[in-house]
Amino acid sequence: MPNFNQLPSKLPAGKTSIFSVMSSLARKHNAIDLSQGFPNFETDRKLKELVYKAMKEGYNQYPPMNGIPELREQVVAKIEKLYGKKYNEASEIIFTAGATQALYCAITAFVHPGDEVIVFKPAYDSYEPDIKLAGGKTVLIELKGEDFKINWEELEQKISSKTRMVIINTPHNPTGTILNKEDMLRLEKLLNNTNIILLSDEVYEHLIYDDAQHQSASKFPGLAERAIVCASFGKTFHNTGWKMGYCVAPEVLMNEIIKFHQATVFCVNHPMQWAFADYLKNPDHYLERGDFYQQKRDKFLELMHGSKFKGTPSKGTYFQVMDYSAITDEHDVDFAKRLITENGLASIPISVFNKDGKDDKKLRFCFAKTEETLEKAAEILHKL
Numbered sequence: 001m002p003n004f005n006q007l008p009s010k011l012p013a014g015k016t017s018i019f020s021v022m023s024s025l026a027r028k029h030n031a032i033d034l035s036q037g038f039p040n041f042e043t044d045r046k047l048k049e050l051v052y053k054a055m056k057e058g059y060n061q062y063p064p065m066n067g068i069p070e071l072r073e074q075v076v077a078k079i080e081k082l083y084g085k086k087y088n089e090a091s092e093i094i095f096t097a098g099a100t101q102a103l104y105c106a107i108t109a110f111v112h113p114g115d116e117v118i119v120f121k122p123a124y125d126s127y128e129p130d131i132k133l134a135g136g137k138t139v140l141i142e143l144k145g146e147d148f149k150i151n152w153e154e155l156e157q158k159i160s161s162k163t164r165m166v167i168i169n170t171p172h173n174p175t176g177t178i179l180n181k182e183d184m185l186r187l188e189k190l191l192n193n194t195n196i197i198l199l200s201d202e203v204y205e206h207l208i209y210d211d212a213q214h215q216s217a218s219k220f221p222g223l224a225e226r227a228i229v230c231a232s233f234g235k236t237f238h239n240t241g242w243k244m245g246y247c248v249a250p251e252v253l254m255n256e257i258i259k260f261h262q263a264t265v266f267c268v269n270h271p272m273q274w275a276f277a278d279y280l281k282n283p284d285h286y287l288e289r290g291d292f293y294q295q296k297r298d299k300f301l302e303l304m305h306g307s308k309f310k311g312t313p314s315k316g317t318y319f320q321v322m323d324y325s326a327i328t329d330e331h332d333v334d335f336a337k338r339l340i341t342e343n344g345l346a347s348i349p350i351s352v353f354n355k356d357g358k359d360d361k362k363l364r365f366c367f368a369k370t371e372e373t374l375e376k377a378a379e380i381l382h383k384l
Helices: 018-028 045-056 069-083 098-110 127-133 152-158 181-191 251-264 270-279 289-304 332-343 371-382
Strands: 093-096 116-121 137-142 163-169 197-201 227-232 245-248 319-323 362-366
Touching: 018 332, 045 270, 069 093, 069 245, 069 270, 093 098, 093 251, 098 127, 098 163, 098 197, 098 227, 098 245, 098 251, 116 127, 127 137, 137 152, 152 181, 163 181, 289 319, 289 371, 332 362
Parallel strands: 116 137, 116 163, 163 197, 197 227
Antiparallel strands: 093 245, 227 245, 319 362
């Protein structure tokens, strides 16, 4: 009988993600789930009908590896209109099984054993495992203050001859903050005259509030020439379970990404590609998302007014970080679990994203929910 328990693990420190832990606990206790980042309302009926239409018309076999030309053209045109950067639809864009696969392919394509990758913490939890699988070394920089700002002097000090890649995320999960124009110009200047690749996670690009503008890496020539920009249809169009994302990059970088895409999934959902190609023809379908979610953010904050939770309004994403230090000094993971088991409400503790698990007594709540759900959640939180 073979003993596979002795096999070495490529991710020995790997744990079940906090999202799975909290969602499973929420289901077990029939709790209101403001933990995982997905809406509890339906995607647009028109978009679903377009998928069904494509299925009926026979688009059910393998599409081209990097995506159907019609969708590539629509996305490239959208990026040019919004950010002023014209990508080559034939050689500089690829559709992926969610943005997570795009991130994985980008990291594994370029990070070699011994290479260093700079990651800002708190950070989305797929970056570091991907870097480790590629044999790279993660160099962590903690975002500073209540606004989670980059310390540019620290970044400059951490860049070395071994730095292969820098990963940014704007709008930022889990904090809901954004990088502004000055931030991007500072980054552009720092990376000038280097061969460092920029991996820009922009899955919440259309979810920005208070009249702010998304500062895509594509907008800045000195960044665009070295940037792999990852995006998500699922986050924008309320269908995270469809797992549809994409990335754009200069051809010399995309050539390598395609090799890993081919070896992992080869291609992604064919009828959905046709549906999105049609749906994107109306820019309102993505341009109105910011106003839609700002109303939800404002509603959640209004409902939370007068509670013991405090937080700076989210500037992007559909997450709101709230400080609970006026309620308890419990570790955030313990408090989050108790919120589920004793109060019937699920959230995400921020420490799991932080460097060395630093606990700042903060929880992340997803406000991509119906008004009824937000009202019930706020009622529970007010009682604490």
